[in-house]
Amino acid sequence: MFTLYGEEGILFSNDAFGQHLCLTKRFDNEIPENILMDANQKFYANLITPLSKLVLKKFNEVISLGLLEKITMIAPSHGQIWTDPMKVISAYQNFATGQCKDKATIVYDTMHYSTQKMAHAFAEGLLSEGIEVVIYNLHSDERSEIVKDILDSKAVLFGIPTINDQPFPSIGDLMYYLRGLRFDRTGFKKLALTFGSMGGNGGATKLIGNDLKECGFEVLDDSYEVLYVPEEDELEKCYNAGKRLGMKLK
Incomplete structure (x- = not known):
């Protein structure tokens, strides 16, 4: 379940885009990127992977409603708040479509x-x-x-x-x-x-x-x-x- 606070462009994303991090810093740009993205990948792999088809469906809904460009920040229920939404959105798109490294x-x-x-x-x-x-x-x-x-x-x-x-x-x-x-x-x-x-x-x-x-x-x-x-x-x-x-x- 997503809730978009339209006036500020803040997406309250519940579990999606979360990480199991508990730090004194609140925002993505306040911690090293490698720690953040590693935690993001671990969260997706263990909790979101079975829902990958649903993830893509919801992305398409957000795009079709013209909401993607309105999102300026993502605040998940767990972990850091994303001030750069496209960083985590792109990562989720890669995960959900099975993009892999060599x-x-x-x-x-x-x-x-x-x-x-x-x-x-x-x-x-x-x-x-x-x-x-x-x-x-x-x-x-x-x-x-x-x-x-x-x-x-x-x-x-x-x-x-x-x-x-x-x-x-x-x-x-x-x-x-x-x-x-x-x-x-x-x-x-x-x-x-x-x-x-x-x-x-x-x-x-x-x-x-x-x-x-x-x-x-x-x-x-x-x-x-x-x-x-x-x-x-x-x-x-x-x-x-x-x-x-x-x-x-x-």
Whole structure:
């Protein structure tokens, strides 16, 4: 729900355009831009992503009513007040239409560092092609931070150890969260690749691959599983796969 105070051109936007910031400063131009825009992206990724189609619909309504040029300031319910409305409006338009960087987010958990070694090998391959890479360890990193970077990534790589023939539990937690966010509602299907170490029959990468399809990702056919600790030739395969994916993302 939006309310426009016409005399001053102030849009009271409720949740939209908000950030989870609680500072002594009130306005956007009073804090570093990188902190502000990072918080804005995190807020959108975690709360607004499922509503991306509605965001675009409301933008079109505002434009059709000739109200866009009348907005001089945006005051959301959370965070800083925007004195430069077009900065956040442009960001929301990019998010809602699935605009992404040449970027990949790697998310993994690991029990004995084998899946971690694979994650770093994939990262090196991607970096060799000039792709921006962000790596998250589910053991220590918050899922709200993870999805912030997934939002503007063209691809996401999921590292999954196998335990009792099933995916490690932390990755399951993330899958349920992603299922609710539905990044494909932005109109862009992100690529997904699965990999991991196993100590027995394996199969975790296939199970998570099926989950990712339900979450709206385009899952690559190739998944990479190794038995116990990856050998040098197996890490080289991960590196080369990351490199090929990097070429595809550009």
